[in-house]
Amino acid sequence: MMQIRKYSKLSLSAERLHLQPKLGNFSSGNRKFYFDTHALVCLLEANGFTAQQAEIIVSALVKITEANMDIIYKDMVTKVQQEITLQQIMSKIANVKKDMIILEKSEFSALRAENEKIKLELHQLKQHVMDEVIKVRTDTKLDFNLEKSRLKELCSLNEKKLLQLKTEVLALHAQQDRALTQTDRKIETEVAGLKTLLEVHKLDTIKYLAGSVFTCLTVALGFYRLWM
Secondary structure, three states, rough: OOHHHHHHHHHHHHHHHHHOOOOOEEOOOEEOOOOOOOHHHHHHOOOOOOOOHHHHHHOOOOOOOEHHHHHHHOOOOHHHHHHHHHHHHHHHHHHHHHHHHHHHHHHHHHHHHHHHHHHHHHHHHHHHHHHHHHHHHHHHHHHHHHHHHHHHHHHHHHHHHHHHHHHHHHHHHHHHHHHHHHHHHHHHHHHHHHHHHHHHHHHHHHHHHHHHHHHHHHHHHHHHHHHO
16 A cells, blocks of 8 residues: 555656656766666665666656756866866966066065165265264364363463462462561660660669769768768
8 A cells, every 4th residue: 555655745746847758878068977767667676666766766766866967067177178167277377476476576676676775875874984983082082182281281271280389388388588687687786785775774774873973972071061
């Protein structure tokens, strides 16, 4: 009973699809599929299918195979097309490679020229910096020598002034010593003169006192004689 139902379903499917049985080689366009439909039909008949059912099943398998191959062949190319496409791709790659080489050479030349320009500018800048450094060093050395000479002159001038001041101080000390010596001598002379004058006045005073006393005695003796 189950087998009859299967057969009836297959028959209905075959009628709906309007499939025609084919034997031997099947082709679709330029494509050929080597498929032993007769052996498959015999195998189905040996397993309980009728000849018509077996042919319908094989025809359906062929249609399904063709549909699948059509889908597969849509994404496939022939060897000739593949070679043509490969040649086109290789030609484009060669052109791109040539353009890249030209671009690389031009870029390399530009980079080399830019590098040479930068090297020249760096050399000029280095030379300018070296010249400025030498100039600054020379100016600094000259200023240092001038300042050193000026300091030497100032030191020499200060030494001369110090020596002159020292000489003047020594001369002043000598003059003060001479003045002190002369003053001492003058004081000593005046003191000696005062002492001599004092001695003279002392003698005169003694003489005057002696004369006065003698006079008084004389007067006293005269008065004494008068009273006597």
